[in-house]
Amino acid sequence: xxxxxxxxxxxxxxxxxxxxxxxxxxxxxxxxxxxxxxxxxxxxxxxxxxxxxxxxxxxxxxxxxxxxxxxxxxxxxxxxxxxxxxxxxxxxxxxxxxxxxxxxxxxxxxxxxxxxxxxxxxxxxxxxxxx
Amino acid sequence: xxxxxxxxxxxxxxxxxxxxxxxxxxxxxxxxxxxxxxxxxxxxxxxxxxxxxxxxxxxxxxxxxxxxxxxxxxxxxxxxxxxxxxxxxxxxxxxxxxxxxxxxxxxxxxxxxxxxxxxxxxxxxxxxxxxxxxxxxxxxxxxxxxxxxxxxxxxxxxxxxxxxxxxxxxxxxxxxxxxxxxxxxxxxxxxxxxxxxxxxxxxxxx
Amino acid sequence: xxxxxxxxxxxxxxxxxxxxxxxxxxxxxxxxxxxxxxxxxxxxxxxxxxxxxxxxxxxxxxxxxxxxxxxxxxxxxxxxxxxxxxxxxxxxxxxxxxxxxxxxxxxxxxxxxxxxxxxxxxxxxxxxxxxxxxxxxxxxxxxxxxxxxxxxxxxxxxxxxxxxxxxxxxxxxxxxxxxxxxxxxxxxxxxxxxxxxxxxxxxxxxxxxxxxxxxxxxxxxxxxxxxxxxxxxxxxxxxxxxxxxxxxxxxxxxxxxxxxxxxxxxxxxxxxxxxxxxxxxxxxxxxxxxxxxxxxxxxxxxxxxxxxxxxxxxxxxxxxxxxxxxxxxxxxxxxxxxxxxxxxxxxxxxxxxxxxxxxxxxxxxxxxxxxxxxxxxxxxxxxxxxxxxxxxx
Numbered sequence: 001x002x003x004x005x006x007x008x009x010x011x012x013x014x015x016x017x018x019x020x021x022x023x024x025x026x027x028x029x030x031x032x033x034x035x036x037x038x039x040x041x042x043x044x045x046x047x048x049x050x051x052x053x054x055x056x057x058x059x060x061x062x063x064x065x066x067x068x069x070x071x072x073x074x075x076x077x078x079x080x081x082x083x084x085x086x087x088x089x090x091x092x093x094x095x096x097x098x099x100x101x102x103x104x105x106x107x108x109x110x111x112x113x114x115x116x117x118x119x120x121x122x123x124x125x126x127x128x129x130x131x
Numbered sequence: 132x133x134x135x136x137x138x139x140x141x142x143x144x145x146x147x148x149x150x151x152x153x154x155x156x157x158x159x160x161x162x163x164x165x166x167x168x169x170x171x172x173x174x175x176x177x178x179x180x181x182x183x184x185x186x187x188x189x190x191x192x193x194x195x196x197x198x199x200x201x202x203x204x205x206x207x208x209x210x211x212x213x214x215x216x217x218x219x220x221x222x223x224x225x226x227x228x229x230x231x232x233x234x235x236x237x238x239x240x241x242x243x244x245x246x247x248x249x250x251x252x253x254x255x256x257x258x259x260x261x262x263x264x265x266x267x268x269x270x271x272x273x274x275x276x277x278x279x280x281x282x283x284x285x286x287x288x289x290x291x292x293x294x295x296x297x298x299x300x301x302x303x304x305x306x307x308x309x310x311x312x313x314x315x316x317x318x319x320x321x322x323x324x325x326x327x328x329x330x331x332x333x334x335x336x337x
Numbered sequence: 338x339x340x341x342x343x344x345x346x347x348x349x350x351x352x353x354x355x356x357x358x359x360x361x362x363x364x365x366x367x368x369x370x371x372x373x374x375x376x377x378x379x380x381x382x383x384x385x386x387x388x389x390x391x392x393x394x395x396x397x398x399x400x401x402x403x404x405x406x407x408x409x410x411x412x413x414x415x416x417x418x419x420x421x422x423x424x425x426x427x428x429x430x431x432x433x434x435x436x437x438x439x440x441x442x443x444x445x446x447x448x449x450x451x452x453x454x455x456x457x458x459x460x461x462x463x464x465x466x467x468x469x470x471x472x473x474x475x476x477x478x479x480x481x482x483x484x485x486x487x488x489x490x491x492x493x494x495x496x497x498x499x500x501x502x503x504x505x506x507x508x509x510x511x512x513x514x515x516x517x518x519x520x521x522x523x524x525x526x527x528x529x530x531x532x533x534x535x536x537x538x539x540x541x542x543x544x545x546x547x548x549x550x551x552x553x554x555x556x557x558x559x560x561x562x563x564x565x566x567x568x569x570x571x572x573x574x575x576x577x578x579x580x581x582x583x584x585x586x587x588x589x590x591x592x593x594x595x596x597x598x599x600x601x602x603x604x605x606x607x608x609x610x611x612x613x614x615x616x617x618x619x620x621x622x623x624x625x626x627x628x629x630x631x632x633x634x635x636x637x638x639x640x641x642x643x644x645x646x647x648x649x650x651x652x653x654x655x656x657x658x659x660x661x662x663x664x665x666x667x668x669x670x671x672x673x674x675x676x677x678x679x680x681x682x683x684x685x686x687x688x689x690x691x692x693x694x695x696x697x698x699x700x701x702x703x704x705x706x707x708x709x710x711x712x713x714x715x716x717x718x719x720x721x722x723x724x725x726x727x728x729x730x
Contacts, residue, residue, distance in 0.1 A: 053471065059464040062498075063464050063465070064464055064465050064466065064467045064484070064498075065462075065464055065465070065466050065467070066467050066469070066502070066505070067466055067467065067468045067469070068468075068469045068471045068506055069468055069469070069470060069471065070470075070471050070472050070473070071470050071472055072472040072473070073472075094461070094466055094485050095466075095468045095483065095485070096452060096453060096468075096483065096485070096491045100455065100458065104458065104461050105457055105458065105461075107461055107462075108457065108458050108459060108460055108461035108489075109457075111460040111461065112459060112460045115460065279405070280405070281405065281409050282405055282406065282407050282408075282409060283405030283406075307518075310513075310517050310518050310519065311517075311518040311519050311522070311525050312517075312518075312519035312525050312526070312528070312529040312534065312537070312538070315534055315537040316405065316537075317404040317405045317406060317540075318511055318537070318540040318541050318543075318544050319510045319511040319544065320435065321439075321509070321511070321543050321544050322437065323437060323439060323440055324476070325381075325440060327476060327477070327478040328377075328440040328442050328478075328548060328549070329377065329381055329440065329442070
């Protein structure tokens with residue numbers, strides 16, 4: 001399916017539920033997301049109402065993940081009462097546009113715990129091998 | 132027959148019986164007759180380079196392209212009298228004509244003239260036919276011949292007749308040459324909005 | 338044989354790796370001459386700008402030289418004289434726009450601006466996130482770029498990252514996302530300099546770097562220094578780089594070579610302006626404004642001369658030119674020019690005699706030769722006038 005323009009071609013009802021969410025583009029093993037506004041009930045590959053950003057989840061040469069956000073339009077749609085999908089809400093939280101999503105804190109805590117456990121096991125292995 | 136084609140043909144014929152010194156397409160053949168000083172030097176050098184080759188096999192292959200010619204040699208060749216003799220004031224591609232069946236040439240030129248280090252065609256493209264023309268970003272004199280004076284683009288292969296492989300190498304070389312400043316081009320004009328750079332200072336003053 | 342081949346390959350690889358390292362780490366050595374304080378207020382000063390513009394001159398042939406742009410088409414139109422005249426005026430305005438000088442500003446330093454620190458967010462991801470605001474209609478300079486580090490700090494991105502993101506989402510035509518080899522490798526840059534490709538280097542510099550970047554200052558300073566040694570100032574005349582160059586020399590007290598060039602080419606008016614500029618930059622208490630205003634009365638601005646040159650097509654050949662004008666064109670100078678020359682020569686000699694000039698002998702010689710040529714011209718001029726019976730006003 002070819003790309004629609006960022007201004008969007010999706011048709012929508014004025015009072016229908018809208019959502020800010022990701023659309024997975026890219027190809028096999030190379031995800032790339034558009035952050036879009038569309039009707040909640042629609043499939044992600046349907047025409048969108050508006051594209052408000054993009055997100056590249058694979059780190060680049062400088063080891064950074066790139067996110068582009070059209071903050072003006074995002075705020076407009078949030079003001080109109082658009083919903084947020086969880087990944088989108090997490091991303092906006094990390095960007096500092098919204099409060100940090102609880103799930104981000106959970107991931108952070110789990111990552112730290114996993115790292116600590118890995119360290120502990122490696123230390124134990126080291127001490128046992130030396131002894 | 133066109134003079135250059137005749138020249139090349141003469142050179143190739145000559146090669147079969149003579150040493151490989153005459154291989155820079157016709158130039159050697161014709162220059163020997165006229166004996167100019169710089170061509171002598173050129174010939175001496177090329178025979179010297181080919182020395183071990185010709186001693187091993189009595190009849191060197193005119194279509195052989197296994198020897199890699201350094202860029203420096205090519206750059207000297209472009210300035211030499213031998214080059215002038217062969218091409219005159221023209222570009223290396225002006226006298227070249229493609230062979231094709233019927234009225235219209237195929238849209239694309241052939242994929243490559245050289246396969247497994249040998250010329251595999253009777254009418255190799257302007258770059259492949261002369262082994263002393265080396266496409267490299269340092270060889271600006273050669274690259275400039277392939278750049279349009281009107282819009283600064285690389286000329287199309289439909290005009291120059293280069294094979295697809297040479298054309299790709301040409302485009303790469305031109306890009307590299309521009310990147311390293313060997314070739315100049317017209318940089319797009321950049322317009323400055325002064326307030327982007329001075330704006331805040333003036334606000335502070337006011 | 339086989340091993341040798343391998344070795345050669347390895348060598349080649351090493352060379353490549355070195356080149357890559359150079360590309361990434363050291364983009365040309367810094368130049369000796371730097372602006373030690375902010376040059377911007379002096380540069381943007383109205384009088385300085387006027388002086389620099391006047392020094393740049395306006396050669397329409399050079400501004401509108403044939404460029405290798407994608408669309409090089411021309412249009413042929415029938416026009417009345419009035420339409421043609423307005424077209425000429427437009428042309429001069431457009432030419433002045435093409436000569437827009439690049440800004441000279443201080444080197445900007447990176448300032449760390451932390452927005453938020455959240456230790457509970459530590460290790461939320463294994464890489465940092467870079468957020469770019471792509472709101473429609475913002476200018477490059479006011480576009481916001483934030484970075485969320487892995488330890489949970491949210492801060493404004495460094496200048497380098499900001500530029501990279503701007504180039505990624507809003508590409509500037511002609512700018513590369515990597516450092517061009519010409520600027521990255523020292524030997525390539527010096528090769529370009531020795532081949533006198535000054536305008537090309539500077540044009541490319543403008544596109545590749547922002548005026549507040551250290552590389553911009555280093556490379557432009559190097560070009561100007563090299564130019565001062567090779568003395569090919571005419572290559573930059575009537576381009577947008579001449580003003581910054583003159584300003585650079587005035588700032589670093591090395592105007593003498595440029596001055597010599599101007600005197601030799603009989604641009605005395607510009608020479609006076611250059612001296613005045615250096616006085617202004619260094620706050621030297623010499624009265625130059627009076628001379629400048631006097632000269633301005635006698636000399637048209639570059640835009641006026643360019644327009645007059647264009648308008649000369651209106652003169653029909655059968656129109657009888659005044660004999661006086663004929664003499665003027667034959668000699669190349671008018672009464673006013675001779676008067677202006679006298680004033681400017683006096684001012685220049687004053688400068689040469691002062692302690693500010695460094696190459697006195699050379700400059701004096703140039704002034705002497707110019708004076709002799711001028712005297713001969715003046716004699717011829719007066720003689721011709723007398724012969725034709727034109728009254729000297």
